Amino acid sequence: MQKYDALIVGGGHNGLVTACYLQRSGLNVLVVEKNGWxxxxxxxxxxxxxxxxxxxxYVCSLFxxxxxxxxxxxKHGLQVxxxxxxxxxxxxxxxxxxxxxxxxxxxxxxxxxxxxxEAYERYARDVTRQCRFIQPLLMRxxxxxxxxxxxxISELLYLAKKFGEFSPHEMAETLRFWTMSIxxxxxxxxxxxxxxxxxxxxxxxxxxxGPMSPGTAYVLLHHYMxxxxxSVGAWGYARGGMGAVTQALSRSFQASGGTIRTDAEVAKxxxxxxxxxxxxxxxxxEVRANLVVSNADVKRTFLKLxxxxxxxxxxxxxxxxxxxxGSSGKVNIALDSLPEFPALPDGSNCIRGDMHFTDSIxxxxxxxxxxxxxxxxxxxxxxxxxxxxxxxxxTSPGKHxxxxxxxxxxxxxxxxxxxxxxxxxxxETVISQIADYSPGFRDRIVHMEVRTPREIExxxxxxxxxxxxxxxxxxxxxxxxPVPGYAQYRSPxxxxxxxxxxxxxxxxxxxxxxxxAAAEILRDLKRVPEQMSKAHDVI
Amino acid sequence: xxxxxxSAADLRRAARDHIRLPRLETPFHxxxxxxxxxxxxxxxxxxxxxxxxxxxxxxYFAIRSTAALFDISPMVKYHxxxxxxxxxxxxxxxxxxxxxxxxxxxxxxxxxxHGHVLDDGTLFRLGEQEFRLxxxxxxxxWLVDSAFGFTVDIREETxxxxxxxxxxxxxxxxxxxxxxxxxxxxxxxxxATFPHEGGEVTISRTGFTGDLGYELFVPRAKALSxxxxxxxxxxxxxxxxxxxxxxxxxxxEAGFIVANADFMTAEAALRADxxxxxxxxGLEWLVDPDKPNFNGRRAILDARRNQxxxxxxxxxxxxxxxxxxxxxxxxxxxxxxxxxxxxxxxPTAKRNIAIASLERPYGSKFTGNLWVEIYALRExxxxxxxxxxxxxxxxxxxxxxxxxxxxxxx
Numbered sequence: 001m002q003k004y005d006a007l008i009v010g011g012g013h014n015g016l017v018t019a020c021y022l023q024r025s026g027l028n029v030l031v032v033e034k035n036g037w038x039x040x041x042x043x044x045x046x047x048x049x050x051x052x053x054x055x056x057x058y059v060c061s062l063f064x065x066x067x068x069x070x071x072x073x074x075k076h077g078l079q080v081x082x083x084x085x086x087x088x089x090x091x092x093x094x095x096x097x098x099x100x101x102x103x104x105x106x107x108x109x110x111x112x113x114x115x116x117x118e119a120y121e122r123y124a125r126d127v128t129r130q131c132r133f134i135q136p137l138l139m140r141x142x143x144x145x146x147x148x149x150x151x152x153i154s155e156l157l158y159l160a161k162k163f164g165e166f167s168p169h170e171m172a173e174t175l176r177f178w179t180m181s182i183x184x185x186x187x188x189x190x191x192x193x194x195x196x197x198x199x200x201x202x203x204x205x206x207x208x209x210g211p212m213s214p215g216t217a218y219v220l221l222h223h224y225m226x227x228x229x230x231s232v233g234a235w236g237y238a239r240g241g242m243g244a245v246t247q248a249l250s251r252s253f254q255a256s257g258g259t260i261r262t263d264a265e266v267a268k269x270x271x272x273x274x275x276x277x278x279x280x281x282x283x284x285x286e287v288r289a290n291l292v293v294s295n296a297d298v299k300r301t302f303l304k305l306x307x308x309x310x311x312x313x314x315x316x317x318x319x320x321x322x323x324x325x326g327s328s329g330k331v332n333i334a335l336d337s338l339p340e341f342p343a344l345p346d347g348s349n350c351i352r353g354d355m356h357f358t359d360s361i362x363x364x365x366x367x368x369x370x371x372x373x374x375x376x377x378x379x380x381x382x383x384x385x386x387x388x389x390x391x392x393x394x395t396s397p398g399k400h401x402x403x404x405x406x407x408x409x410x411x412x413x414x415x416x417x418x419x420x421x422x423x424x425x426x427x428e429t430v431i432s433q434i435a436d437y438s439p440g441f442r443d444r445i446v447h448m449e450v451r452t453p454r455e456i457e458x459x460x461x462x463x464x465x466x467x468x469x470x471x472x473x474x475x476x477x478x479x480x481x482p483v484p485g486y487a488q489y490r491s492p493x494x495x496x497x498x499x500x501x502x503x504x505x506x507x508x509x510x511x512x513x514x515x516x517a518a519a520e521i522l523r524d525l526k527r528v529p530e531q532m533s534k535a536h537d538v539i
Numbered sequence: 540x541x542x543x544x545x546s547a548a549d550l551r552r553a554a555r556d557h558i559r560l561p562r563l564e565t566p567f568h569x570x571x572x573x574x575x576x577x578x579x580x581x582x583x584x585x586x587x588x589x590x591x592x593x594x595x596x597x598x599y600f601a602i603r604s605t606a607a608l609f610d611i612s613p614m615v616k617y618h619x620x621x622x623x624x625x626x627x628x629x630x631x632x633x634x635x636x637x638x639x640x641x642x643x644x645x646x647x648x649x650x651x652x653h654g655h656v657l658d659d660g661t662l663f664r665l666g667e668q669e670f671r672l673x674x675x676x677x678x679x680x681w682l683v684d685s686a687f688g689f690t691v692d693i694r695e696e697t698x699x700x701x702x703x704x705x706x707x708x709x710x711x712x713x714x715x716x717x718x719x720x721x722x723x724x725x726x727x728x729x730x731a732t733f734p735h736e737g738g739e740v741t742i743s744r745t746g747f748t749g750d751l752g753y754e755l756f757v758p759r760a761k762a763l764s765x766x767x768x769x770x771x772x773x774x775x776x777x778x779x780x781x782x783x784x785x786x787x788x789x790x791x792e793a794g795f796i797v798a799n800a801d802f803m804t805a806e807a808a809l810r811a812d813x814x815x816x817x818x819x820x821g822l823e824w825l826v827d828p829d830k831p832n833f834n835g836r837r838a839i840l841d842a843r844r845n846q847x848x849x850x851x852x853x854x855x856x857x858x859x860x861x862x863x864x865x866x867x868x869x870x871x872x873x874x875x876x877x878x879x880x881x882x883x884x885x886p887t888a889k890r891n892i893a894i895a896s897l898e899r900p901y902g903s904k905f906t907g908n909l910w911v912e913i914y915a916l917r918e919x920x921x922x923x924x925x926x927x928x929x930x931x932x933x934x935x936x937x938x939x940x941x942x943x944x945x946x947x948x949x
Contacts, residue, residue: 094552103585104561106677111554114695118679122806129809167811169653189680345555 004030004259006521007279007289009266009305010461010500012040013063015295016249017514018499018521020071022293023258024531025522030287031250031258032279034265034461038250040295041460041467042509044243044394048447051334051401052394054241055449056460057467058385058403059083059354061226061235062510063245064139070533071252078248079239082228083390086353087344088198089437095343096194096359097350112192123189123199129170130177131225131232132538133162134505138225138512139535141520142478142504146485178474182216183361193360200361201354204407205383206467206507208325210368211361215473222472222506235354237387241394241401245509269294269305269496276495279305291495293517296461297469298322298482298502306493315492318483322502323471326411326453326464327371331404331430334446338386338400339438355384357433371408374415376426376452381407382433399446406430411453411464418454426452468507469500478504489517490524497521562587565612566701566762570770574780581783584675584697586613589782598785602748603887605777606709608769609786611702611754612762615677620669621691628662628670631685633817635830639664642730644743648822650835654842655805655814657681658798659822661745663730671696671756675798676807685834701762705769706752706789709776711946714742714753717772723945725753736764744946747786749793751940751947791881792888794854794933796820801852801880801894812849816842819850820896821933850877851902854933855893857911858926860884863893866911868901872925876901879911885935892935893928906930 006022008015011033023029037043041056060080068078087097096112099105110117143155163171177185182203186196202223203216210216228234238244250260265282269292278288294301302311302319344350358364358381367377383405388394394401406426413422427450435441453465462469470476479487482502489497499517501507515532522529563586565571571589579590588610591598601607619628629636632647639645641664648659660674672682682693705713714722719733725744732739738761746752757765770778790797798804802820803813816839817826826839842848857863863882870876877897885892893911895902901909909928914921940947 092548094548094555097558099558099561101561103563103582104558106585107554107557107563111551111557115679115683118677118695121677122680125806125809132809165811167653170811345558348558 001286001288003278004028004287004289006030006291006293007032007287008293008295008499009269009279009301010034010040010295011038011246011250011260011262012295012500013042013246013249013509013511014499014501014514014517015040015293016246016253017067017071017511018293018295018518019258020249020253020256021515021518021529021531022521023253023256024071025527025529029253029258030289031253031260032264032266032281032287033260033262034282035459036263038260038262039243039246041462042242042246044241044247047332047449048334050395050399051447052241053332053334053401053449054243054387054403055332055451056330056456057242057509058387058405059235060238060242060245060509061228062508063226064511064515065227065229066139066533066535067511067515070531071249073245073248073252076248076251076255077240078244080228080236081239081390082231082234082236083353085349086355087350088194088356088359089341089343090194090359093343095350096198097348098198098353099349109195112195113190116190116192116195119189126173127221127224128232130174130221133166133174134221134225135538136162136535137478138505138510139515141489141516142481142487144479144485144488177221178218179214180217181212181214182220183211183365185217186361193362197358197360197364198356200364201356201381201383204364204368204381205405206328207471208323208327208371208408208466209471209473210365212365218474218477219472222508226508226510237391239391239393241387241391242509266305268307269301271307271310271493271496274310274494276493291497291521293497293499293521295500295514297324297463297466297500298498299324299463300461301498302491306496310493312492315483315486322482323473323476324463324466324469325471326457326466327409328405328407328465328467329376329409329426329453330451330456331406331427332449332451333402333404334395334448335400335402335444336446337398337444338389339402339434339441339444341438343437351386352389353385357382357437367408371410374410374413376409376413376429377407378429380409380429380433382430384434404430404434409452411457418452423450423452423454426450469502470506472506477506481506489513489520563698565610566759567610567612567703567766569763570766571610571780579782583613583783584615588613591782591784592780595782595784598779598781599788599886601777601779601781602707602750602785602789604708605779606705606707606713606773607779607781607785608766608773609704609706609781611704612700613697614673614702615675616695616697616700616702617672617679617682618670618694618696619672619682619691620666621689622668623689623691624668624670627686627689627691629831630689630833631682632662633822633825633827633833635827636662637830641667644728644730644745646825648817648825650817650839651805652835652838653805653814654816654835654838656802656817656820656822657805659796663743665730665741676804678806681806699759701757701759701765703755703765703769704746704752705755706746706748706750708751708940708947708949709778710752712776712948713769713773713778715948716776717768722753726944727942735768736761740765747793747795748789749795749934749936749941750789750938751943788883788886791883791892791894792885792934792936794894794935796852796894797881802896815850816848818843818848819852821852849899851897851899853895853897853902853930854935855879855895855909855911855928856931856935857882857891857893857928859924860891861913861915861924861926862891863911863913863926866913868895868897868928869910869912869925870901870905871908872910874901876909887936890935894933902930
């Protein structure tokens with residue numbers, strides 16, 4: 001039986017990133033994926049003839065350019081294109097648009113408040129300052145304060161030094177930023193409801209917290225620290241849908257000699273004497289490997305794939321209490337024509353960006369109240385995009401794919417499992433919200449895929465359908481992600497590593513956890529990570 | 540919904556089409572467009588503004604030899620009025636506003652709590668309780684938040700007020716022939732109003748060129764008629780419309796600094812070490828420690844007392860004739876001492892001049908043996924030069940006609 005140097009459990013983007021780096025470093029790597037396709041939550045799937053769906057993640061900004069370059073992803077077909085603008089529709093028939101042009105953006109805000117228009121500059125400066133602080137941390141392994149090895153001490157010193165570059169005033173700002181609610185934070189800059197609602201979106205996406213919950217200001221930062229070609233905070237589309245990211249990764253992996261097995265679900269990670277020896281697949285096949293890297297989330301990995309008895313009790317306790325709460329769903333729609341939004345002027349660019357209908361923080365918070373009560377939001381928050389306006393590869397001309405990210409959506413409905421009827425009722429709240437602003441919308445629908453946390457967990461494997469493999473709250477970041485003492489991609493079992501978004505620096509299609517995990521594995525193997533370029537400087 | 544909010548919503552809706560014109564056109568745009576031969580526009584605070592209209596070099600000589608007309612409408616303008624306006628502005632800005640007489644203008648600056656400069660600008664006292672603040676950047680939240688406890692009304696009026704700078708040796712002659720009777724009485728930094736088209740034009744003897752010159756402000760609707768009035772009167776005085784390129788040359792000669800070009804404003808700076816105190820950008824003379832408390836006072840005085848000021852802004856005269864824009868300044872040709880923020884060969888002074896930001900003690904304690912490293916790109920090759928630089932006082936060009944009252948006619 002063939003024995004691999006490394007086996008990756010799960011072909012999501014982080015698993016593939018780790019696989020690529022390890023394979024390029026001379027290891028013989030196998031990726032096993034339970035689905036018939038790779039991609040995890042970064043996929044493009046033809047769910048109805050003639051329409052390609054970005055049916056999980058749907059926009060790209062966080063994916064690290066260092067990884068695209070190291071792994072030659074452009075050569076393997078990856079293109080990321082910037083998109084422009086966006087809008088929040090208001091209940092009085094107006095809208096608040098966002099524009100890429102600085103002055104147009106200011107003048108749009110000035111329609112609502114001249115003060116807010118001019119406050120945007122200070123807001124953008126403060127957020128950018130915080131992003132500049134965090135960006136260099138993404139591609140570094142978090143220090144382990146439990147370890148006290150020279151490396152951990154030097155990483156702690158690095159953190160302290162980065163922090164020390166701030167003035168005392170900025171340090172105070174950082175601490176506030178990492179712990180405040182996005183609502184409180186925005187109140188310090190703005191007075192207009194719809195402006196605050198628009199800016200608060202990034203503070204709640206993927207998070208089982210409301211805009212008034214402490215910790216949501218950091219979630220906003222997490223969404224701002226990406227870039228498209230150096231334009232920090234910008235978002236773009238992967239041409240061909242988000243599957244283009246993982247397709248390029250898998251081509252790069254295979255081109256360097258790596259092997260992928262699809263339809264190969266891992267049933268158990270095998271261990272002997274506190275050391276992993278490989279995996280056993282659902283079909284009973286055993287695959288042996290010197291080391292196993294799990295791209296699955298920390299709960300799935302350690303509560304389902306590893307025998308609890310092989311793990312320290314405290315570790316299991318921590319994993320069980322790692323917060324991974326499903327909070328969102330997805331409605332993916334194929335349309336036979338472009339929807340109209342009469343509130344927008346003819347030819348408006350807004351339709352090419354992200355669109356929303358939640359025009360106040362209070363409405364957003366009420367949506368969260370429903371989630372706490374165990375229901376999906378009666379008046380949900382939507383992050384809606386039509387990538388086919390800029391990407392001609394996903395469907396034929398004139399037809400469109402629309403991606404609707406929907407929040408809030410609980411992992412269980414009033415404590416019981418989702419039913420198909422629940423799912424259809426959930427979809428109806430979404431469609432009826434869109435139809436309120438877009439007459440004739442229903443008639444344009446050719447096909448629709450509705451994904452509640454139930455579907456996301458069943459297909460992608462994300463526990464509770466949590467898109468970040470664990471909440472991005474301060475108690476679960478840096479050396480506390482996912483478990484204190486195990487923040488450096490290693491686990492209590494020798495040879496078993498983690499590389500998914502449950503690890504530092506967290507979720508989003510970023511690839512940084514996968515790359516950092518590969519760096520740690522190579523370090524353990526005493527190999528120089530020659531294939532890994534340095535993280536880009538933040539100057 | 541009551542009538543008031545309905546009209547606010549209607550106004551908001553009516554403004555939606557701003558996106559059809561992403562670059563605003565100034566109130567004088569029709570005239571500029573008609574004159575522009577080169578279509579050399581740039582973005583000035585969201586407005587389409589000319590970098591040059593016909594020929595930048597000839598435009599420069601219009602400022603220094605005849606009369607130049609420059610559209611300053613994009614300058615950000617705030618109207619500040621109320622019983623506490625003077626007290627408020629005295630708290631906000633560095634200079635003593637109590638000393639600013641009615642119908643007078645002064646150049647000033649304002650700082651955040653840490654004494655870092657937020658912007659510089661001109662403060663016009665239009666009435667006992669009425670002021671206009673003109674500046675480069677936008678500050679409405681800062682101005683409004685600073686008004687806590689003061690009875691004062693603050694209104695942004697950039698789009699409503701059209702502004703024109705009329706500068707150069709024949710600028711007064713243009714005003715006289717345009718029928719602005721009494722303009723001859725204006726001393727530097729004086730303001731007066733004159734009738735125009737059933738309304739008023741406010742004229743101040745101010746400018747950014749270091750030459751004889753005036754700035755004229757009218758409500759937007761009267762802009763074109765004001766332009767035409769000056770243009771007609773200016774014909775025999777060789778009036779010429781100019782773009783920013785020419786104006787920038789004269790402002791460097793006059794030794795004036797530009798926010799976010801010669802220094803970073805505190806609200807724009809992303810990097811903590813880029814902010815500047817007044818004493819670090821040559822504005823120490825604005826700080827009045829004897830007036831009542833003002834924002835940044837304690838930090839500024841502490842920095843002076845503790846000698847923690849890190850930078851200094853100096854005027855440089857550089858050997859040779861190659862402009863040293865953005866060159867690195869060295870001490871003894873080896874220790875990096877700072878950066879040139881603006882530089883030109885001055886056609887009027889016939890000297891190679893520059894404004895530079897140096898890191899103390901260079902420029903304060905070590906004032907000699909300074910050099911600039913110039914990389915001149917000539918036909919796809921850098922000609923590298925190390926040129927001697929000497930600290931000299933600003934302005935580089937001082938013209939008697941700037942202050943002569945009554946003003947000369949040529």
